[in-house]
Amino acid sequence: MMAVCHTAQKRVLVTGGSGLVGRAIQHVINEEGGGKDGEEWIFLSSKDADLMNKEETQAVFQKHKPTHVIHLAAMVGGLFKNMRVNLDFWRNNIYINDNVLQAAHEVDAVKVVSCLSTCIFPDKTTYPIDETMVRSDGYGLPVSSRVS
16 A cells, blocks of 8 residues: 555545556656645555455545545456356455445545446457557457357
């Protein structure tokens, strides 16, 4: 967990702080001066709490008492794992989301922003992939992952 400390009028807790989007936000805050005076940013990883566990989630929220939450944490594992154990992904992510929202409510967080996602892979592409390669014109459409 890494925190950027200022005089804390706004305490922003970022779940999934070690993931792709969480690290990008952390970079903007720490390296590009994106934080403002009066903000404290706390970036959680799975080492800080198991957000599938209600008590651990409540404990980490009670410890930090965020005023704002950016919720990015999720069970992830790639397309084929998601296809293989899709019920586990769905249920575990439901637990995480429910626990985070309940814990945020219990500490009177002012705002929660959830950025939840799944994985997509273009069917016909070159690597490395970037955001311009997933387009609606027929090139780079996602691979069909329906389980038959």
